Amino acid sequence: MMWSSYLYTLAWAAITVGFIVVSSAAVGLVARLVARMRGATLRQQHDTFAGYAFASPWIVGFLIFVLLPVLASVYWSFTSYRLPNPPQWVGLQNYVRLLTEDRDFRAALVNTFYLVVFGLPAQMVVALMLALLLNQHTRGEGFFRMAFYLPVILGLNSAVLLAWVLMFNANTGFVNVSLRALGAKVPLVNWLVRAFIYVVELTNAFFIGLQNGNYTLLQKILAAGFPPPHRVPLWLQSPLWIKPSIILLLVWSCGSMMLIYLAALNGIPREFYEAAAVDGATKWQRFRHITLPLLSPATFYNLVVGMIAILQLFEQPYVLLRDSPTVARGGYTVVLYLWRATFRFNEVGYGAAISWILTVIILIMTLAQFKLQDRWVQYELR
Amino acid sequence: MVRRIVGVVLIFLLLGVLVACAGQQAATPTPAETGGQQPEQPTPTTAPEPTQPPEEPTATAAPTEPPKAEPVTLRVMVVDYIPDKTDTWLEQEVVPAFQKEYPNVNVEFTYVNWGTLDETVQGYFAAGEGADILNLGSEYIAIYGDQLAPLNKYLGEEAWPDIKQFVPATLDTVTWKGELRGLPWLTAPRAYMCRVDLLQEVGIDKPPTTFAEAIEEAEKATIIEDGALKRAGIVTTGRLDDWQEYIALIWSLGGELYKDNGEPTFDSQEARDALQFMYDRRRAVYPDETIADLPPASGSRLADGTAVCIWGNLWGAPPVDDPIWEKIEFSPGLTYPEKYPDSMPVVQVFNDWLAVPAYSKNVELAAEFLKFLGSAENLNRYNKDFGSFPPRQDAWTGYVQETRPMQIMSDLMNQYGKGFADVRESPKFREILQREMSAYFTDLQDLDTTLENIQRDYTQVLQDAGWIE
Structure with missing residues (x-):
C-alpha cells in the first residue's frame, strides 16, 4: 500500500x-x-x-x-464559464459588457495607459541617465552598476514589495520621513516637493475625472491652491497617489533598461565624438546629434519591451493594494482586473475576453511602434 | 531506423502498461489491507467519502494480519493574519494530542487572511483539490453550502452528543439543507470600544451612542500635527471592515439589506443616512483628504493611544487581562434617535466555522479532527487566545466569566446581538461596497452616485447568481 x-x-x-x-x-x-x-x-x-x-x-x-x-x-471568451459550472455560449456578450458597461474595466484600461504614458518615459529617462553616468568609467563603476541592477536581481517579489508598502507609509514611512527631513533643512527641497505634489495631484485628479466623468476633485484641488509647507505625498493612502507610487517602483527597477543603454553606449565609436570635438561641437551637441541617434535602436527595444511589460503589470498593484481597498480601483491594471475576474470570481469566460482585448491592444501598439520606427530609429549616423 | 524506433516505442508502451497496472493494483486496497471487513469506526487508513461507503470486500480474503496505518495528511486552512500564540497552540499542542489517537495522521496548517480567502477557497473548489478543512465566515454557508460535505452522520446528535452544547444560533450558521456542513469555531461580537481617559481629556465622559455623539467625539478627540494624524478619534473608515459596519448601521436604523422581491435596499433612506453618517464622521477625523494616515499599528491602537475609539471585536483590542481595560468602556452601537426614534444599537455577531469540502478524500477523518478541536477545553483555550467567545455553552468558563471585557461583550451580545448572516454573494458584494464607499469617502464621487452604483451593481450580481428573477 x-x-x-x-x-x-x-x-x-x-x-x-x-x-x-x-x-x-x-x-x-x-x-x-x-x-x-x-x-x-x-x-x-x-x-x-x-x-x-x-x-x-x-x-x-x-x-x-x-x-x-x-x-x-x-x-x-464567447461563453459564460463560471467554475465549477460548464461553459455556456453567450456570443459577444462578454465583449459587449467589457467595452460598454464595465466601469471597472474602463478604469483599469485608463490606469494602464496612464502607466504607459507616464511610467515608461520616466523609467527610460532614468535608465538612460544612469547608463550615461556609468559610462563615464569612474572609480567604483562596478559597484554602482551592481547597485543599480540589484532591484532587477531582487525581482519585484512580495517581500520587496511589502518593504515598499512600509516605506510608502504617508506618516512614518522612509520616503516621507526623508522628504520631511530634507525639506526642513533645505527650503528649496520643501518647495520642490510641494510643487511635485501639486502637479501630481492635478494630473491624477484629471485622469480620475476622465475615468468617472466627474471633475469635482480636480476643482477642489485647484480651489485649495498650492500645497502648504507641511504637505507630503500620500503614496498608498490616496487614490491620487496610487499610480505615482507604482511609477516610482517601475523607475526603481529600471536596471535592465540601463544595461541595454550601457551596452549601446559602449558600441558607439569614439571617433565620432573626437571628430565632433575637433569640429567644435559642445557636449550637449555631441549628446544630441551623436549619442541620442545612435542609441535609438536601444531606445526602440526598451520602448517596445517596456510597453509590453507595463501593459501586463500585475505584481506591483496586487501586493501594494491588497489591503488598501480605499484606493484599489485607482490601481487596477488590466491584468490585475483579469486575474480578479478569473481567479477571484471564477468567471473564466469573462477573464478570457479581457485577455483577448489586452492581446489586441498589445498587438496594435507594438505594430504601431514598428511602423513608426522608420521615422526616428537610426541604425547609423546620417 | 524506423523499425528501431518503432521497437523502442513498443517497449515503452509495454513498460507503461505494466507499471500502470501495478500502480492501479497497488492503489486499490485489497481485502487483507482493509482487514477483510467494512470498518465500523473511522480509521485513517480508509478515510471514505461520506456519500460513498467503502466497497464490500470479498469474503474469500480473510485477514492474516492487522491493518497497517497508511500515512495521511490532513490539510487545514485557517484565517490568521499574524503568527501568534493561537498558531503555536494549534501546531505544538493540538496536533501532537490528536496524533496520540491517530499516530499516522500528519496535520498541515495553511494560514490565509480574509482578503485572500475567497480566491483561495474558490481555487480549491474549482480544482476539486485543496485543504480538507476550511475556515469560513458567518455569511459563507449560502455561497459554498452545496460544495461542502454533509456531516450529520459524524457530527449529528446521534453520532456526537457534544453537539447539543453548541449555541443553536451558531449551528444555524453552519447548516445547509438540513445538514451540518462544519463546526462553529469562534464567536466574535463587534461593538464600539473607547478609551475613557482620552475622552475625558477632551471633555467627553462616555463612549458615543448616537450618530451626533459619534461625530462630535471623532472631531474633538482627533489630533492632527503637521498634516499627519497623531491620534484618531475613531478608526474604522478606510479599513477592510468598513462595509460590515455600514451594514450594522443600516440594521440599527431598522433597515434591511433586501426587499421582499430580493432586490437590495440601497435606494432606501436608511442606507442613505447610514452612509452619510460614515462620511461625516470621516470628515471629523480627516478634515480633508490631504491628511497623512496613522502609522502602521504594532499592536492594539487602543492600547498605544493612537485611537480613542474603535469598532470591532476583541481580537483588535488589547488582551482581555491587560490592565488598560480599566480605562476602556463599551458602546453597543450607534442610533439616530432624531430621525429614527425606534433605532436600536446592533452588535454584529460573527461566527467563524470550520467546514469540510465535499472534494476532500478525508471527510471522515476531518470530522474526527473537528470533534477533537471542538471539545469544550480546546474551544475555550483557542478563543481565550483569540479574544472571542467559544461557540459551545459549556466552554464559557474561566476567562469568559472572569474578565470584564468578556462579561460586558457577552451582555451586549445577548441584548443587541444580530448574526452577520444572509449576506448574499458576499465576495462580490464586499468588493462593490468597498469600491463605492471608498470612492465616496475620498471625494471621488457624491452620495447619490455612490448609492446608485451600489444598487445597480449589486442588483446585477444578485440577478446573475439567480437570487432575483
Missing part, C-alpha cells in the same frame, strides 16, 4: 515518456510520408523523419500547452 503512490508516479512518468516517444514517432512518420509523396530520396526521407521526430517534443508541447489553451480561451 505504501508503494502505491510511488508506483503511481512511476506509471505516470512511464506513460509520459511513452507518449513523447509515440508522438515523436508519429510526427516523424507523417513528415516522412509527406516527403515521400513529394518524391524525396530514401536518404532525404530518413533525414526528414529524424529531424521531425527530434523536433516533435517541442512541437507537441507547443500544441498541447500553448496552442490548445489559446484556442480554448478564444472559445471561452
